[in-house]
Structures are given as structure tokens and as C-alpha cells.
Amino acid sequence: MAAQASRVLYDADTAEPDDYRRLYLTQLHQAPKQAFDIALVGWRRTHQPDLFLNAVAAAVAAGKPAWLTQAYDGLPANEIDRLQRLPGYWTGLAALHASRNQLNAAQAAYARALAISPDDDQLWADDLWMLVDHHDRQTLSALLPKLSSSAGDHPTLWSPMAAGYALIGQPQHALPLLDRQWSRHAGDPAWLAAYADTAQQAGHPLIARRLRRHVFEHLAARPDTPAHASAIQRDRLLASLATQLLPGDPARKWIAKLARQPRSAQARAEVLAWTLQLDTDDSARLWRQQAYGPSNALPAWARLSLALRADDASSAAALLSHDLDALPVQDAANAASTLGWTPLATQLYFDDLRDRSDAYDALSAFRPLALAGSDRIGTGLALMRASGLSLIDTHLATRHWLTPGLALAGRVDLGAQSAYDNSLLGPPPTASRQAQLALTRTLRRGSFSASLGGGRNLAGYLTAGAGWEYRWSRRLSTTASLAYGATPSASVPLQIGAREDRLELTASFEPTPRNALYGSFHTGEYRAQGGGYLGGITALSLDVEHRLWLSPPSLRISASLSGARFRRAARLPAQLAALVPAGETPDVGFFIPRDYAQACVGGGFNDRYQQDYTPLLRPFASANVCANSDYGPGYLATAGVALPVAGPDHLALSLQLGTNLGATGSTTQTLTLSYRYYFKPID
CATH class of the missing domain: 2.40.160 (Porin)
Structure with a gap:
């Protein structure tokens, strides 16, 4: 009823500042464009700085650079001087610069905001998220070590700092920050999947696999969409987990969908990889007959998997000796390790590290393999x-x-x-x-x-x-x-x-x-x-x-x-x-x-x-x-x-x-x- 009354005053152009604020709040989540327009109109009529900041916040939350341009263009000089004393003015301007890929200007705007409120953790967090979103690895590499010493007492910084460390290739520093948030996010499938990715990157593949399995079981058991994710996001997360989980995990429904597409080379390979890792050979044999037959030769990695399953050391050794270049590095290294060819397995991981300095999965496998x-x-x-x-x-x-x-x-x-x-x-x-x-x-x-x-x-x-x-x-x-x-x-x-x-x-x-x-x-x-x-x-x-x-x-x-x-x-x-x-x-x-x-x-x-x-x-x-x-x-x-x-x-x-x-x-x-x-x- 209060919102309806404020709407009448707004339409009659007789609204007070509190009416604009009330209407802004009632529209912000259901109709963000209307909330933006209401706040901007209220700012221009009442010159209340908080209404301008509300308009900027709605534009930033909606990810609409055009709205930000509309808000900042044509600001009177006397109003600019007053608004520049508020951190929100600079953070909105930073978002506008970032939308135009002017990262130096955006970072300078955040510096002005932080100079006004140096102890505002949310400002620091927003700055970090902006750098992460725009993959500014250079700035993150310089900024994150400076924040690390005090991050322990500032929970608002943990998530963006973890994302930043993962982006610059230092997941070993990201994991402790994520660990501190476990109790708060343990029921969030998307957060757990991101944690699993970071654990994989940091060299903990077993932890990553178990987390992905837990997330998949949670989502598959709840057809209703979690409150924090849309149905499309849920399906995408399920599909991503199904392709990452090892065979034998509960992602069978997704593999069944792929199995209906035997003419697709990608689907054929995905299902073959799945069936080769099951506890029995029946599924793999039937799929090979249906999808490959005599006309489509099995890829080298599949032949290697079959040789290892059958304990056919001579065939596996022959593949490593003659088809090494056709095998994925990790598969070849695992096979070499299984056969007891530790020097070859160590060399394969070392070659992978030389080609990809950020291959943390190879690094995590190389060190214990070399030491063992x-x-x-x-x-x-x-x-x-x-x-x-x-x-x-x-x-x-x-x-x-x-x-x-x-x-x-x-x-x-x-x-x-x-x-x-x-x-x-x-x-x-x-x-x-x-x-x-x-x-x-x-x-x-x-x-x-x-x-x-x-x-x-x-x-x-x-x-x-x-x-x-x-x-x-x-x-x-x-x-x-x-x-x-x-x-x-x-x-x-x-x-x-x-x-x-x-x-x-x-x-x-x-x-x-x-x-x-x-x-x-x-x-x-x-x-x-x-x-x-x-x-x-x-x-x-x-x-x-x-x-x-x-x-x-x-x-x-x-x-x-x-x-x-x-x-x-x-x-x-x-x-x-x-x-x-x-x-x-x-x-x-x-x-x-x-x-x-x-x-x-x-x-x-x-x-x-x-x-x-x-x-x-x-x-x-x-x-x-x-x-x-x-x-x-x-x-x-x-x-x-x-x-x-x-x-x-x-x-x-x-x-x-x-x-x-x-x-x-x-x-x-x-x-x-x-x-x-x-x-x-x-x-």
C-alpha cells in the first residue's frame, strides 16, 4: 500500500525523497530497469546523493554499461564535486571504465574510492572481483600478496582472493581461503564444484573427484532447482560434472543421453571412455560393437585402456613404444606407472610441465612419482x-x-x-x-x-x-x-x-x-x-x-x-x-x-x-x-x-x-x- 501511494505521488511528480527510495526498493529485484529509472529521476529532481548511488548500484548489479553511461553523462559540475566525496561514485565509474576495457582508469577509480574508505572490505572485494572478471593477472599478482597478511580477519575478501589466486595460477594459496568458507557454502553445489576445480588445479585430483561426485549426487537427487541457481545453470552444472567424473559415478543418465548419438564422434568417445572404466566388460564390448564396429577403428587411448584392463602388458608396452604420440600424456604416464616404467612416466609428466608451466595436475603427479x-x-x-x-x-x-x-x-x-x-x-x-x-x-x-x-x-x-x-x-x-x-x-x-x-x-x-x-x-x-x-x-x-x-x-x-x-x-x-x-x-x-x-x-x-x-x-x-x-x-x-x-x-x-x-x-x-x-x- 505504501508503494502504491508512492507510485501515485511519483506519477504526479510530487514525490518526496523517501517515495523514490521506497519505489526503488520495491522494483529493484523484479524490474531493475524501472528501479534504475526511478532512482535516476529522483536524483535529478531532489539532488539526494544516495538516489544517484542507488541508480548506479542497479546498473552495476544488472551489468548494463548503457545505464551507467546514462547516469554519468551530463552531471552538473557542482554535483560532481559533491558526489566525488562518496566511494560509490568512484566504484560506479570504475565499472563504467571496466565495461569499456579501460582497466587502468577503472583501477584508478577504485583507488580514489579506497582512499575515501580504506577500511571498507566490500570495496576491496569489488575491486578484486573486477580484476578477476577482466583477467587482469598482472594487477592481481601485485595486489594479492599485499592483502594476504590481513585477509584472515576479513571474510569478505576470502572469495575474491581465492578466485584471484586461482586465476594467476597459484591455487595452493586459494584453497586455504576456500577452506575457511566451507561451513557456509557446504550446501551450495556451484560453490563446491568451483572448489573441486581449484583442488584439481592445486594437485589434489582425488579430493576434486569426490567433491564432484557429492555435488552430482546432490543435484541428481533433487529435481527441483536450488534457490540460488536457475534450471539452465543446474543442467549445465550436471553436464559439466558428468563429463569430469570417472566412470562408475552416478552420472549415468547423462551418459545415456550421449549413447543415443552413436554417429557423433564426440559422443562415441565419451561413452567409450565411460564404459571402459566400468567394473565389467559387457557394456564396453556392446558399445564398441554398436558404435564402432569394423569400420571405425578404436582410438589409441581406448586400446591402451583395454590392454590394461586385461592385464595385457605386452599390448600396453607396444602402444607405449609405437603409438606414444597418439596417447594423452596423462593416460600414457599412468600406463607407464602401472607397467612399472617409472622413468618413462616421470619423463612424460616432465615434458608436459615443460610445455605447460601451469599444468598443476601434471606437477602434482610428477613430484610423488619422481620421489617414489x-x-x-x-x-x-x-x-x-x-x-x-x-x-x-x-x-x-x-x-x-x-x-x-x-x-x-x-x-x-x-x-x-x-x-x-x-x-x-x-x-x-x-x-x-x-x-x-x-x-x-x-x-x-x-x-x-x-x-x-x-x-x-x-x-x-x-x-x-x-x-x-x-x-x-x-x-x-x-x-x-x-x-x-x-x-x-x-x-x-x-x-x-x-x-x-x-x-x-x-x-x-x-x-x-x-x-x-x-x-x-x-x-x-x-x-x-x-x-x-x-x-x-x-x-x-x-x-x-x-x-x-x-x-x-x-x-x-x-x-x-x-x-x-x-x-x-x-x-x-x-x-x-x-x-x-x-x-x-x-x-x-x-x-x-x-x-x-x-x-x-x-x-x-x-x-x-x-x-x-x-x-x-x-x-x-x-x-x-x-x-x-x-x-x-x-x-x-x-x-x-x-x-x-x-x-x-x-x-x-x-x-x-x-x-x-x-x-x-x-x-x-x-x-x-x-x-x-x-x-x-x-x-
């Missing part, structure tokens, strides 16, 4: 104090690839031991030493390893082991390992005087990019060094992890449940009695802990860089608080830094403190320094 396929040598120093034992341990480890896919690794450990608390531990041997050789064979979907070694602590011993890893899918992987003469971890006295024969099974499942579930089962028997049965263990653990940020600093929170049940021998082998503190009766119970159950919660950031290569200095830390049924409350905290020193290497320094965890009811302190060098360049 390189010879290396490493050393480390650990200082530990726990349960009365003081240990200084040094090690030297090396790995050499005998052939692509077959690696030989060796490790030697030397330790100096002493008791710092005679009430907790009797006098241990002054030195411990161990050496081991391991042979690892990489498989198509995992690896197999075998090891052999020996050492001496309280007495001499032999070690042997075998391990198998299998990746069932991108979400699920399992491992199984057998060990003879392994080092026990349940208690310090066991570590010094015993060996463990054990079986361990683990599983890792990641239902979403941000959530992971880990489980393990461990059973073993303890033998005294020098002979004699001590007891055994059966342990279970379940860990749940949620990643708050997917990119560095890779924040995560976690929770775990674990427990162990121990078995004890009837009597203690005589040679272990010296490790029992003076005054205590030598008994198996000193070596074999009590049963326990334990629950922990905690979190951390950048944990992976304790072991993984990083091209930059990365701090890392984690902390957990626990409730243990045997020892009560406890904690475990780790902090340190990892960095490269001379290029393809890894240096890590960390300090770990803990108490009352697992089967150990005492304080543990460990200082670790480790260094690894890779003998193949990664740059």
Missing part, C-alpha cells in the same frame, strides 16, 4: 626417555631401485642405552643394534614386500617379515603383514628383552574428502631374547578423522577407541631377571602389561609432513588427550618443523611428550631429527 621412483638415503637421531630407559638411537637407511617396480631397502640401527631411574628398570645392555634388508615389489593396485634381518640387545635374534597392501578403490585400502622377531611396542622392558611374532591387519576408508575411518587388528606372541615364552597380545583400534582444512595447514580433528588383552606365561625366563628393578620379585607381570581400554580425542595440522616431502618449510603439531582404563588420564603431543635443505630432500625436527597411553603408565619424551635425500631431481 628415486633412490634415496637417510639418517636420523632419536633421544628417548621412557619408563626408566634413556636411549640414544641413530639409524642409516637407503633404498635402491633394482628395476622399475622392484626396490631394495636397507637399514641399520645403533643405540646407546642406560637406566635413569633404577626403581622403574634394572640395568639394560649398554648398546642395541639391528640391521634389515627389505625387497618391495609394486603391483598394479598395491605392493608386496619381504624382509630379513637380525640384531642384538639382551641377546642375538633374527627378524623376518612380509607385507601386502591392496587398494580396492580410491576410498578403501587394506594391508596385511606378518613379522617374526619384530620389536614389541607394549612396554620398554619388552622392547629390550623380547621379540614379537605378530599378524597385523589394517583398513582405511574415506567416505568423503573430509572424513576418514581407520581400523586395525593386531595379534602376537612374545618370546624372550635368548629363548622362552613370555605371553601374547590381541589389540583392536578404531580411529575417526575429520579434516577441517584439506590444504596446508591441513587442520584435522580425530577420535579413537582402542584396547588390548594380554596373555602371560607361567614363569619368567631367567635371562630377563636382570631387567627387573632391584627389590622387586622377578615376574612375567613386570614385562607383560595389564589389559586396558582407551578413548582419545585430539587434532593436529600438517601431520603428514613429518614423513612426506614438502617444497616449503612446514610446521606441524598434533595433540590428543586420553582416558585409559588402567592408568587414568593421559596425553600425547607432538610439534616440529619439516623443510627442504638442498632441493630434493627432507629434514624434520620434532619433540614428542606423552604420559599414560596404551599399556605404558609413565612419561615419555622423544626428540627426533631425521634427514632424507632423493637422488633424482624433482624440479
Whole structure:
């Protein structure tokens, strides 16, 4: 009713400023041209600056340069001087200059606006969006680093800065900004799809794929159009996701549409790629017969896929040898890696990087491939104090690839031991030493390893082991390992005087990019060094992890449940009695802990860089608080830094403190320094 009354006054040319404002607001979303005209007429009749700014805002929101020209042309000089004191005058003028591709003038106009209101985050954000929309990489490259130091406290800047970093080819800086907005946009399919694109560009293809799958499932399950997107935008997003998702994902309806067009070469290839990746060969065979037949030869990439599916190594090798130029680089590199041709795969990615410096997908694949396929040598120093034992341990480890896919690794450990608390531990041997050789064979979907070694602590011993890893899918992987003469971890006295024969099974499942579930089962028997049965263990653990940020600093929170049940021998082998503190009766119970159950919660950031290569200095830390049924409350905290020193290497320094965890009811302190060098360049 108020709008109707204002309309009557407007038509009669007797409206007041508030009438123009009211009419402008009622028309802005339904009829932006009418809102613009009303505000401009109101400005010319009342000379209220806010009405001019309303007209400019309507023109900018509608993306109509002609309206802006109409607003700015013919402004009286005395009014211009008054309007120039308002930031909105300059931002509208900047939009007008930008529409004419006069970016220098537009940027100068934004500079005038920011000089008036330097603390207005929205002005900075609008300036960044303008630069992004016009692909002004040079200005963005100079401006974004200046804003980065203060962006953390200014959420309005996160989205345009992320878009800017992605545009200039620095997606690793865009991801942390997007991570901060996750909780607000987690239900927005378009935002999640853009996040997936940035993750792909930054070298996280698995995260990108899982996000795209989640978005597609969300859109496909809701035929109604989301409030923030039109039906056309929704269909376009679905089609884009269907072409990006790997076969087996829920984009089948879109592939079915393409399958009705077998005469289209593009549709034919899209459906062929889809069917080749399905779990069965039936669909691929039927489609090849229907769409290709004898007259249309299969493309080289399809023949390569068929050879790999059939484990036809000779055909795949022939294609790589004779049709390499006809194969997509990524397909050829993946095939070379599958065949164990690591040098060729590394070279293919390197060639792709040389031709496309912004090929972040190739960069992300090249680095781990080069590192995983390189010879290396490493050393480390650990200082530990726990349960009365003081240990200084040094090690030297090396790995050499005998052939692509077959690696030989060796490790030697030397330790100096002493008791710092005679009430907790009797006098241990002054030195411990161990050496081991391991042979690892990489498989198509995992690896197999075998090891052999020996050492001496309280007495001499032999070690042997075998391990198998299998990746069932991108979400699920399992491992199984057998060990003879392994080092026990349940208690310090066991570590010094015993060996463990054990079986361990683990599983890792990641239902979403941000959530992971880990489980393990461990059973073993303890033998005294020098002979004699001590007891055994059966342990279970379940860990749940949620990643708050997917990119560095890779924040995560976690929770775990674990427990162990121990078995004890009837009597203690005589040679272990010296490790029992003076005054205590030598008994198996000193070596074999009590049963326990334990629950922990905690979190951390950048944990992976304790072991993984990083091209930059990365701090890392984690902390957990626990409730243990045997020892009560406890904690475990780790902090340190990892960095490269001379290029393809890894240096890590960390300090770990803990108490009352697992089967150990005492304080543990460990200082670790480790260094690894890779003998193949990664740059």
C-alpha cells in the first residue's frame, strides 16, 4: 500500500525523497530497469546523493554499461564535486571504465574510492572481483600478496582472493581461503564444484573427484532447482560434472543421453571412455560393437585402456613404444606407472610441465612419482626417555631401485642405552643394534614386500617379515603383514628383552574428502631374547578423522577407541631377571602389561609432513588427550618443523611428550631429527 501511494505521488511528480527510495526498493529485484529509472529521476529532481548511488548500484548489479553511461553523462559540475566525496561514485565509474576495457582508469577509480574508505572490505572485494572478471593477472599478482597478511580477519575478501589466486595460477594459496568458507557454502553445489576445480588445479585430483561426485549426487537427487541457481545453470552444472567424473559415478543418465548419438564422434568417445572404466566388460564390448564396429577403428587411448584392463602388458608396452604420440600424456604416464616404467612416466609428466608451466595436475603427479621412483638415503637421531630407559638411537637407511617396480631397502640401527631411574628398570645392555634388508615389489593396485634381518640387545635374534597392501578403490585400502622377531611396542622392558611374532591387519576408508575411518587388528606372541615364552597380545583400534582444512595447514580433528588383552606365561625366563628393578620379585607381570581400554580425542595440522616431502618449510603439531582404563588420564603431543635443505630432500625436527597411553603408565619424551635425500631431481 505504501508503494502504491508512492507510485501515485511519483506519477504526479510530487514525490518526496523517501517515495523514490521506497519505489526503488520495491522494483529493484523484479524490474531493475524501472528501479534504475526511478532512482535516476529522483536524483535529478531532489539532488539526494544516495538516489544517484542507488541508480548506479542497479546498473552495476544488472551489468548494463548503457545505464551507467546514462547516469554519468551530463552531471552538473557542482554535483560532481559533491558526489566525488562518496566511494560509490568512484566504484560506479570504475565499472563504467571496466565495461569499456579501460582497466587502468577503472583501477584508478577504485583507488580514489579506497582512499575515501580504506577500511571498507566490500570495496576491496569489488575491486578484486573486477580484476578477476577482466583477467587482469598482472594487477592481481601485485595486489594479492599485499592483502594476504590481513585477509584472515576479513571474510569478505576470502572469495575474491581465492578466485584471484586461482586465476594467476597459484591455487595452493586459494584453497586455504576456500577452506575457511566451507561451513557456509557446504550446501551450495556451484560453490563446491568451483572448489573441486581449484583442488584439481592445486594437485589434489582425488579430493576434486569426490567433491564432484557429492555435488552430482546432490543435484541428481533433487529435481527441483536450488534457490540460488536457475534450471539452465543446474543442467549445465550436471553436464559439466558428468563429463569430469570417472566412470562408475552416478552420472549415468547423462551418459545415456550421449549413447543415443552413436554417429557423433564426440559422443562415441565419451561413452567409450565411460564404459571402459566400468567394473565389467559387457557394456564396453556392446558399445564398441554398436558404435564402432569394423569400420571405425578404436582410438589409441581406448586400446591402451583395454590392454590394461586385461592385464595385457605386452599390448600396453607396444602402444607405449609405437603409438606414444597418439596417447594423452596423462593416460600414457599412468600406463607407464602401472607397467612399472617409472622413468618413462616421470619423463612424460616432465615434458608436459615443460610445455605447460601451469599444468598443476601434471606437477602434482610428477613430484610423488619422481620421489617414489628415486633412490634415496637417510639418517636420523632419536633421544628417548621412557619408563626408566634413556636411549640414544641413530639409524642409516637407503633404498635402491633394482628395476622399475622392484626396490631394495636397507637399514641399520645403533643405540646407546642406560637406566635413569633404577626403581622403574634394572640395568639394560649398554648398546642395541639391528640391521634389515627389505625387497618391495609394486603391483598394479598395491605392493608386496619381504624382509630379513637380525640384531642384538639382551641377546642375538633374527627378524623376518612380509607385507601386502591392496587398494580396492580410491576410498578403501587394506594391508596385511606378518613379522617374526619384530620389536614389541607394549612396554620398554619388552622392547629390550623380547621379540614379537605378530599378524597385523589394517583398513582405511574415506567416505568423503573430509572424513576418514581407520581400523586395525593386531595379534602376537612374545618370546624372550635368548629363548622362552613370555605371553601374547590381541589389540583392536578404531580411529575417526575429520579434516577441517584439506590444504596446508591441513587442520584435522580425530577420535579413537582402542584396547588390548594380554596373555602371560607361567614363569619368567631367567635371562630377563636382570631387567627387573632391584627389590622387586622377578615376574612375567613386570614385562607383560595389564589389559586396558582407551578413548582419545585430539587434532593436529600438517601431520603428514613429518614423513612426506614438502617444497616449503612446514610446521606441524598434533595433540590428543586420553582416558585409559588402567592408568587414568593421559596425553600425547607432538610439534616440529619439516623443510627442504638442498632441493630434493627432507629434514624434520620434532619433540614428542606423552604420559599414560596404551599399556605404558609413565612419561615419555622423544626428540627426533631425521634427514632424507632423493637422488633424482624433482624440479
